[in-house]
Amino acid sequence: MSAVTAPEKVGRGQYAGTARLVRLALRRDRIQLPVWLLALAALQAFSASSVLGLYPTEGDLRSFAVATAASPVALATNGLVSGYSVGAVLASQIVMPLSLAAGLMTTLLVVRHTRQNEETGRAELVEAAVVGRRALLTAALVVAVGANLVLGLINVVVLVAEGLPFAGSVALGVAVAGAGIAFAAVAAVTAQVTDSARTANGLAGAALGVAFLLRAVGDMTGTVTENGTRVVSSWPTWLSPVGWAEQVRPYDDNAWWVLALPVLFALTVGSVGFALTERRDIGSGLVPTRPGPARASGLLPTPLGSAWRIQRTILFWWAFGITVLAVVYGAIADQIDDFLGEGEQVADMMEQLGGGTTDMVDAYFAAIFGMMAIAVAGYAVQALLRMRGEESAGRLEPVLATALSRSRWMLAHVGLVVSGIVVLQALTGAATGLAYGLVTDDVPGKVVHLTGAALAFVPAIAVVAAVVVASFGGAPAWSTGISWGVLAACLIFGFLGPLLGLPQAVRDLSPFTHVPAVPAAEVTAAPLVLLATIAVFVIAVGVVLFRRRDITSS
Template sequence: MTTAAAPAPPATMRAERFAGTGRLVRLAVRRDRIRLPVWLVALTAILAFSASSVAGLYPTAAELRTVAVASAASPVALATNGLVSGYTTGAVLASQIVMPLALAAGLMTILLVVRHTRQNEETGSAELIGSAVVGRQALLTAALTVAVATNVILGAVGGFVLVVQGFPVSGSVALGAAVAGAGLAFAAVAAVAAQITDGARTANGLAGAALGVAFLLRAVGDMTGTVTGDGTRVVAGWLSWLSPIGWAEQIRPYDDNAWWVLLLPLVFSVAAGAVAVVLTGRRDIGSGLVPTRPGPARAPRGLATATGSAWRIQRTIWFWWAFGIVVLALVYGAVADQIDDFLGDGDQGDELLADLGGGGVSDLIDAYFAAIFAMMAVAVAGYAVQALLRMRGEETAGRLEPVLATALSRPRWMLAHVGLVTVGIVALQALTGAAMGLGHGLIVGDAPGHVGRLTGAALVFAPAILVVAGAVVLFIGALPAWSIALSWGVLAICLVIGLFGPLLGIPETVRNVSPFTHIPAVPAAAITAGPLVVLAVIAVALCAAGVMAFRRRDLTMS
């Protein structure tokens, strides 16, 4: 007589669900042995350079107080930099760097978690790994473990670098912890997004949309805050408390060092991470909780063309970016009439707007629009990078080779994508100007006039964005293995030296590397055609070189 085996105890069953996590962690680290160090070194270098720049630009307490007062009174500075919490060197540094670093840490973590969860399932790697002794939740747990470790390292190294540069220890640790906390929160967001969707692109888009909403909530909350005390401190509005990026700011490094605020991202991360772990047991590998809707029985006639196929691939990302751009532009336009009230009669606020916008200050509202257009143009360049890298995704996923086995040539396929992204860039810039003009016009009157004027001003930035797009095309064609890192690296350089260069004291010769530096500060400055024509020629040359390189190289599957 045989005896049935006793069921495994609950503790053993729980342990089996996480079996193999350690090996998967080592595998993820090995796969990202180049990506993660590049991210960490780049973000740490930005922090170190910003710290030295602030210390060099504002050596006296009077100068620090002046820039703090101007930043606290400017909705532009609050939207693009962050909360102001005093006028020590550390406090001024925190007001300028915590938000950008928290945003970058969130993006880094989203890409990391989705790559090691949903992308593994999409490419079939997860099913292959699952055939070994690997638990159901091991893949997700390993991805979250790597994400947590990466953000902890980022926070620790960042804090150490600041201490070495002479900043107070407590504030340096608080700043590093604030950035790490934001990264942890978006790791959990990405983990949940990877369970809901059935594709890596959709998961990245959903988590990226959450990142954009967090930025918007933080920006509106900071802009609607109140200036207190001696004018060097801003109490944010309640919307900032709904954003993980806002939580990072509320720690207020080098001022309050509010450690208790760290509980918000920690609790959120644990709760959302636990939800993601539970959701992994309620779906099949390769599928999402929200199933993909079946397509029509017959494909549209246009889908058989290169442009129709490219539009099918590109359309979702454009609509998401258009939605975010319109909302941001409406908000920025609606508060433009408050610039004079915020800045008063002081010269420091005028100079700050001139630095941000790159132009004169004869009209403060136009200088404000110039600063916002510069920031939004870099955001649209982010769309261009993400959209064009879809071509690389099609290649590595193995979907491109069957397409090119037909009569479709490589140049036609690539030019279809480049053409659509070019149209998308122009459309997003037009939407930026129109929405900003509408928001401002509805407040002050004459909406049609402001819409037309600001739409034209926004379109002036299109050539600079196209140069970034051309560089991405060149990277995909000539350096496919490095195209993702190089493309986002170019955007980061444009953001740091082009947008924040004047505030950080970056020499003009270095700032000239960014195409955005050569755009006139419209509508505060007159339009000069020369730089725009040169940028357009450079963009065409880069695209042509990328297409020719793509035509001659082998396709890759990794």
Template sequence: MTVVVEAAPPVPASASQFTGTRRLVRLALRRDRIQLSVWVISIVLFMLLVVASVTGLYSTPEELRNIAVSSAVSPVALATNGIVSGDSQGAIVASQSVLVFALVAALMSTLAVVRHTRQNEETGRAEMIGAAVVGRRALLTSALIVTVGANVVLTLGIALGSIAVGLPVVGSLALGASIGGTGIAFAGVAAVTAQITDGARTANGLAGAAIGVAFMLRAIGDVNSTVVDDGTRVVSGWLSWLSPIGWAQQIRPFDDDAWWILLLLIGFAVVHVMVAFVLISHRDQGAGLVQPRPGPPTAASWLPSAWGLAWRMQRMTMFWWIFAVVILGFAYGAVGNEIDAMVGSSQ
């Protein structure tokens, strides 16, 4: 019996490292149509809740000024909420929201990029996709396009929502851009971490660590700040300028509206994406630049059990969650000592 094997279709002469990006974008949108929608809609809705909370709690100029002055001199408020940029209603909304939602946008972006790059390689989907005519950089490019698009939609959603509840147009656009720009910046970080390791969990962990370092740099810089303008404006320390999250705050929505700082966030993302493209060409598909350590020749006696396997798989995740909860507990404990003074000053 004669077996006829058809040859694989020839690679088009015009094929490049980005060939197939459009189809991969459609595939990523298909996979994430619900997940990214939930992220974006949730952030916008919670932002509107912050606006409603500020307008309900601080309805007079005196109350707005009191909360601005109290926050400007509180190290805990500066570390957990960020800088103060005036005593207008919009400025108070920004001081209460930019930091938190910038962190959430950064997390959304890192998870999305890793999910469509390193996770695809880890599960074998990338190898199956690579059997077609797909460029080496197409998978990463499609992930970045989808993630950047989600952040653009997030920016517009926050801006339109803020405008709808009566906040100034320019400040609302700056508010959305500061949060969406942070998400775009950390999408670039995730593009790099996805090339370093051979596991999605580790790539997410490295990206999360980068977010944590950025947060700490900003917190230290904000705590070591200077209060100006009769106590209603904070000038951050120099360490805040080493953090993309700090840059997002320095846009100062509803005050300076410093649009040029948005270029720092975009430039930060572009540099990291360029580095990621270079790293792709220096590794094999499915492998990371850093090779995993070889395991011991024999397994521990507890490992073959269900509990042992669960502990082995989840121990680092549990450690970091416990660490984060402990740090959060210390932060809220410190805030508790200042709540009475801040509430009293706003009455």
């Protein structure tokens, strides 16, 4: 009989069952992960094709690099400039957004397989079997790391297929994967702090926003060198995992040593996450839930009050992020003419995104509002899928066992989310107008003008929300994949369609294509009324389908 000490038994037992939990997580994510990876791969491919098409000569590439390096607008919204080769220009456009997307994908994944499992009671059932205390978190991190490595590999394949150098492609792919892995560790900690998956995702999202802002400040306050085609970032960039991805400088320095930073960060912060799992009970967070009032408000037992309790955290964090971004975009709008003055191709690109107007400031706002509207549509998708979360967690069936009808329950959630869309769009316009108005000494005029322009996108966002409602009502098991897939299609067909040269018939599949390019174009009522009518009809179909199907739970 071999001698094994007690600590050794504990150490080995803490990870028991990890392999099976990894397989379970992969099975649960068999739709969501491929959708994420394919959408990001498509964005990568389209970005590479657009750069090759917009800047065909070395002179065009150099002009773009110089204009970008000299403008805080580009440095804040695009990324770090590291030369004027095709690969370097492409990296300046996609490393930052891909890193943010990888971070978002990863934080949602980790929280879903840790805190959400505890919140729904699945973790307690799983850990009642031969499963170690650290197995659940380990499995989530293994899947997260694997997903980011696959994303990096896909990036390499796509970029090499576009004819870009192999070494730079590997550097870019690994840099993006490193950013995603760093945020997996952040999510591992936030999942231990709170007993709510929504709050854990909110904290991780806030960390993602801080990383973006640190990177933006560091790049905007950097130094331009080498004939205006290279930016040396200041110290705030080095505090951000997104900044680390940029500092690899693919297709230029290929600074492999920078990749040690996200690895060390992930190991350190991940170790903190594991340590915290030993200091709390299953289902609880390190920060105790504040006791509620002795008596519930009169609104809480109502369908609307219950829906608000479920939806309010999502709306708060989205409102915070939207406001911050809108203020940044509004504050730098007056510099857009300087940015575009030296690059004819960039001006053409902005003109296409702005609906064909030659006024670059209006074109800039039209492009920004189109992008922000798709982001708000992301809020609508996430918030409405909470209905599926309530159903799959088994909380919906007891609620519907009361006198509450399915229609009233569903319409309460839909009504709140539609109201949230209006609020977020109003915040987008008001915050942008406030920042731009402070720069141009016309706060009231800019706030009113830009708020009205932002609200014009509400019917298009409502159509996306209606598709989510219909997919939940008719195909609940597929609703998550369908909903996020439709949003990705709107981004590619509607927003990026003009740059990619897609046929008009394909671009018309996106509801955002039918919204006038406000404020560059005049608002016409007909397309907005039609979009609103379609949204109401599809929502009604979703309600009918929901009333006629069985309630299911995972």
